[in-house]
Amino acid sequence: MQEKLSGAEIRQQFIDFFVEYGHTFVPSSSLVPGGDSTLLFTNAGMVQFKDVFLGTDQRPYSRAVNSQKCLRVSGKHNDLEQVGRDNTHHTFFEMLGNWSFGDYYKKETITWAWQLLTDVWKLPKERLWATYFKDELGEIPEDRQAAGVWLQQAGFDPDHLLAFGRKENFWEMADTGPCGPDSEIHFDRGPEYCQKSDDPHHVCQVNGDCDRFLEIWNNVFIQYNRLSENELVPLEKTHVDTGMGFERIVSILQDVPSNYKTDLFMPLIKYIQSLTGDSDAEREANLTPYRVIADHTRATTFLIADGVVPGNIGRNYVCRMLIRRSARFGMKLDLNEPFMANVARIVIENYGDFYPELKRNAAAIMDSLTREEKQFKKTVAAGLDHLDEILSDLRIGGKTILDGALAFDLYATLGLPLEITRDVAQEQGLDVDTEGFQEAMEAHRLASGAGEIFGEMGGEDVQIYADLLAKLQQSGELRATGVAYSPYQPIHEPTEILALVRDGKAVDKVGVGEQVAVLLPRTWFYVEAGGQVSDTGQIVSVNGNKWTIKITEMQKPAAGVIVHIGEVLEGQPKVGDRALVQVDQDRRHQIMRNHTATHLLHAALQDILGDHARQAGSLVAPDRLRFDFTHPQAMTRQEILAVEAHVNQAILANYPLQIAEKSLEQAMEEGAMALFGEKYGAVVRTISIGDQEDLSYELCGGTHVDETGDIGLFLITFEGSVAAGVRRIEAVTGWRAYQYARERMNFLDQANTFLGTAPSELLPKIQSMEEEISISKKRIKSLEGKLVKIKIKEQNQLSYVPEYDIQYLTEIFPNVDIGALRESTDIFQDNYTSGCIVLGSTDSNKNPIIVTAITEDLVDKGLHAGKIAKSIAKIIGGGGGGSARLAQAGGKDKDKLREALDQVPNILKNMLDEKKHKIDK
Ligand SMILES: [Zn+2]
Ligand SMILES: [Zn+2]
Numbered sequence: 001m002q003e004k005l006s007g008a009e010i011r012q013q014f015i016d017f018f019v020e021y022g023h024t025f026v027p028s029s030s031l032v033p034g035g036d037s038t039l040l041f042t043n044a045g046m047v048q049f050k051d052v053f054l055g056t057d058q059r060p061y062s063r064a065v066n067s068q069k070c071l072r073v074s075g076k077h078n079d080l081e082q083v084g085r086d087n088t089h090h091t092f093f094e095m096l097g098n099w100s101f102g103d104y105y106k107k108e109t110i111t112w113a114w115q116l117l118t119d120v121w122k123l124p125k126e127r128l129w130a131t132y133f134k135d136e137l138g139e140i141p142e143d144r145q146a147a148g149v150w151l152q153q154a155g156f157d158p159d160h161l162l163a164f165g166r167k168e169n170f171w172e173m174a175d176t177g178p179c180g181p182d183s184e185i186h187f188d189r190g191p192e193y194c195q196k197s198d199d200p201h202h203v204c205q206v207n208g209d210c211d212r213f214l215e216i217w218n219n220v221f222i223q224y225n226r227l228s229e230n231e232l233v234p235l236e237k238t239h240v241d242t243g244m245g246f247e248r249i250v251s252i253l254q255d256v257p258s259n260y261k262t263d264l265f266m267p268l269i270k271y272i273q274s275l276t277g278d279s280d281a282e283r284e285a286n287l288t289p290y291r292v293i294a295d296h297t298r299a300t301t302f303l304i305a306d307g308v309v310p311g312n313i314g315r316n317y318v319c320r321m322l323i324r325r326s327a328r329f330g331m332k333l334d335l336n337e338p339f340m341a342n343v344a345r346i347v348i349e350n351y352g353d354f355y356p357e358l359k360r361n362a363a364a365i366m367d368s369l370t371r372e373e374k375q376f377k378k379t380v381a382a383g384l385d386h387l388d389e390i391l392s393d394l395r396i397g398g399k400t401i402l403d404g405a406l407a408f409d410l411y412a413t414l415g416l417p418l419e420i421t422r423d424v425a426q427e428q429g430l431d432v433d434t435e436g437f438q439e440a441m442e443a444h445r446l447a448s449g450a451g452e453i454f455g456e457m458g459g460e461d462v463q464i465y466a467d468l469l470a471k472l473q474q475s476g477e478l479r480a481t482g483v484a485y486s487p488y489q490p491i492h493e494p495t496e497i498l499a500l501v502r503d504g505k506a507v508d509k510v511g512v513g514e515q516v517a518v519l520l521p522r523t524w525f526y527v528e529a530g531g532q533v534s535d536t537g538q539i540v541s542v543n544g545n546k547w548t549i550k551i552t553e554m555q556k557p558a559a560g561v562i563v564h565i566g567e568v569l570e571g572q573p574k575v576g577d578r579a580l581v582q583v584d585q586d587r588r589h590q591i592m593r594n595h596t597a598t599h600l601l602h603a604a605l606q607d608i609l610g611d612h613a614r615q616a617g618s619l620v621a622p623d624r625l626r627f628d629f630t631h632p633q634a635m636t637r638q639e640i641l642a643v644e645a646h647v648n649q650a651i652l653a654n655y656p657l658q659i660a661e662k663s664l665e666q667a668m669e670e671g672a673m674a675l676f677g678e679k680y681g682a683v684v685r686t687i688s689i690g691d692q693e694d695l696s697y698e699l700c701g702g703t704h705v706d707e708t709g710d711i712g713l714f715l716i717t718f719e720g721s722v723a724a725g726v727r728r729i730e731a732v733t734g735w736r737a738y739q740y741a742r743e744r745m746n747f748l749d750q751a752n753t754f755l756g757t758a759p760s761e762l763l764p765k766i767q768s769m770e771e772e773i774s775i776s777k778k779r780i781k782s783l784e785g786k787l788v789k790i791k792i793k794e795q796n797q798l799s800y801v802p803e804y805d806i807q808y809l810t811e812i813f814p815n816v817d818i819g820a821l822r823e824s825t826d827i828f829q830d831n832y833t834s835g836c837i838v839l840g841s842t843d844s845n846k847n848p849i850i851v852t853a854i855t856e857d858l859v860d861k862g863l864h865a866g867k868i869a870k871s872i873a874k875i876i877g878g879g880g881g882g883s884a885r886l887a888q889a890g891g892k893d894k895d896k897l898r899e900a901l902d903q904v905p906n907i908l909k910n911m912l913d914e915k916k917h918k919i920d921k
Contacts, residue, residue, distance in 0.1 A: 137165075189213070363610075543578060657706060715737045
């Protein structure tokens with residue numbers, strides 16, 4: 001083997017090798033899969049090419065090479081608990097791949113793989129093994145072609161070619177769709193790597209499930225389309241999709257026994273070691289926390305760079321959980337101050353040249369990490385203590401499983417993610433009922449009225465539309481790429497109804513009042529994307545029988561399919577009818593104003609607050625725009641006004657908008673802002689605003705005004721928090737902004753008319769009135785208190801509990817505060833030598849309150865004011881207590897106050913009965 005290459009060099013050599021053979025380098029797509037609500041994170045290299053294989057997206061290249069950022073935190077591909085405990089599991093990892101879209105096939109890709117591994121990287125040929133597909137059921141043909149290519153490779157040992165069945169060597173994207181055989185390349189690390197040599201059942205070989213034979217590269221040959229479980233048809237065009245685990249190949253080329261020992265991780269681990277002061281031997285003896293911290297910090301650094309900040313649901317939850325889990329493993333190393341930002345700094349240094357988004361967002365990454373660590377310390381430390389108590393109770397009770405609802409409670413109230421609870425429990429030999437946790441979370445989600453975390457998955461509808469698409473493509477009624485999308489074209493030509501779907505079934509015609517999904521070969525309606533809502537409008541008949549369908553919703557139920565959803569207002573639309581699409585233009589214009597204003601707002605926020613203020617989500621609707629962005633604290637009023645003024649200045653300057661299509665590479669080089677969660681193809685649409693120098697330059701597929709002056713007026717109506725570190729602004733534009741301002745001015749005018757003031761006098765006037773009111777209130781309070789005292793003094797007849805010869809007084813005084821009630825009981829005690837008083841009122845929130853006092857002699861008899869208050873509190877729906885002589889209570893049900901006071905004689909009697917009963921005993 002040659003001199004050790006660095007990880008960065010290995011990645012670059014892979015890319016250069018394939019670029020040399022005519023491949024286009026395609027940058028990694030975001031960890032947040034664009035336009036795919038079914039996937040939490042990008043988990044493989046093929047995610048960004050999925051639509052190319054499905055035939056609904058086309059690229060200007062037919063050969064590609066990439067290094068894709070991937071994240072796997074759960075599901076069949078990864079168990080988080082394994083991460084850090086062994087040599088190979090990670091949450092974040094990179095996948096190297098070469099791709100052929102209907103271009104080269106098995107011969108080329110296998111030959112190149114062999115050449116790269118043995119010629120360029122000089123791996124010993126005798127250590128390499130290859131597999132190919134042979135169906136154990138004999139239904140799908142054996143992949144003799146791949147086997148044949150392997151046997152032609154110079155120096156490849158024919159004994160190292162092995163056949164495997166469907167589980168190992170047949171790849172499928174889903175239950176239906178593109179699929180095909182694959183060929184894996186394995187590297188033999190030597191018998192000393194086998195950790196199962198003691199296991200008598202272990203056969204040490206390729207796919208033998210030990211660390212000796214590492215799968216390093218999988219070459220997938222996509223040559224079939226699966227229509228159903230038993231129906232496989234050959235594809236016209238065949239493709240190649242390969243994936244090589246980057247961390248793994250680096251560990252082999254650097255000849256280290258673990259991914260964590262490569263230069264991808266060692267700098268992080270060494271830094272953590274410098275904080276703990278451990279010796280190398282101590283570190284090796286306690287390796288798990290080091291690995292977890294290195295893995296999770298690397299993962300969250302990439303996540304935050306892609307716009308995923310710590311939060312409570314979905315992707316944001318994963319980000320939060322990984323940081324908190326890393327912080328807890330830090331505690332095991334006695335790292336009790338925030339430290340991850342400095343680990344992230346090393347990640348950014350080591351990866352920033354290849355993944356420039358890390359450098360661009362360095363400040364936001366480090367800031368988010370530290371803030372989340374601090375929050376963890378503040379809230380979660382208490383949760384961990386509480387968890388320890390619960391677990392020790394469990395053990396004492398002889399139980400081994402922590403209740404799922406309890407684990408959820410720890411999360412909901414103390415911010416302890418399930419994953420951490422499970423870590424802690426497992427460290428103590430216990431387990432957590434994760435199903436129960438999910439149930440409790442689901443129940444909570446339903447109870448709190450929160451929506452689905454990831455929208456709808458499409459369900460059965462997908463199949464109907466996929467079938468329709470296939471049929472229409474075959475008949476030539478639809479292009480290979482599916483429905484044409486023309487939301488930017490102002491002219492709407494007549495078209496034709498290709499299909500109508502009602503209640504999940506394709507139908508020939510529909511009638512008045514029916515809900516229908518309409519499929520046309522082309523649409524001019526914008527379909528919700530990039531935060532901009534879908535257009536609405538109608539589809540009408542062009543000639544023949546007259547009909548109208550009102551369109552309220554747009555959907556993309558399957559790749560390549562766009563449908564218009566709405567209700568038939570008149571007539572009977574049929575498949576094959578000529579049709580004209582009419583987008584609601586007023587609404588569209590309002591949306592365009594808001595969209596362009598969103599770009600100006602984004603630019604203004606970065607200007608005023610700094611580059612860390614990045615988009616974290618947006619909504620562009622006709623009546624308003626909403627913009628979420630990363631910023632650590634609330635904006636000051638000055639900042640809000642400055643941002644608003646910035647946007648309005650840009651509107652008044654009436655800048656033209658330049659809309660262009662160019663390569664993603666060029667746009668990024670020119671400094672265009674890409675937004676996370678958006679899917680970008682090789683050719684992107686860019687929107688730039690400004691004269692000489694761009695004020696704003698973004699990748700965007702939305703619809704926009706021609707000149708900023710069209711926006712009219714921009715007003716911010718709200719600024720607030722959405723999640724830790726994420727702020728939200730809501731704003732209005734155009735006519736809506738005028739209405740908003742007019743409405744505000746009307747209120748002001750009315751107030752001025754009413755008070756007889758000029759606008760500038762209004763505030764001083766209100767302030768002086770407030771002062772007067774507060775003085776008056778105080779006077780009323782004191783008078784009311786006096787009134788109560790007088791009434792109590794004047795009371796000449798107390799009520800009576802004859803059985804025990806006890807006098808008492810109950811009275812309700814509206815709107816008297818609890819202090820005055822307490823004082824009044826003093827008057828009672830001064831005026832009566834023996835007795836019990838209970839006074840009720842309501843507080844400023846209209847909730848019932850009571851005060852009770854008894855004289856000394858009644859205490860001796862066995863009464864207790866605190867207990868009386870508690871009994872009354874039960875009736876008014878609250879709590880109370882106090883000393884033997886004086887007590888108070890508050891409740892929620894003021895209608896029960898009278899009833900409660902009527903119960904006083906019974907309460908007194910019961911209390912004394914009980915006492916008597918005890919003495920009798
Ligand atoms: Zn083995
Ligand atoms: Zn936009």
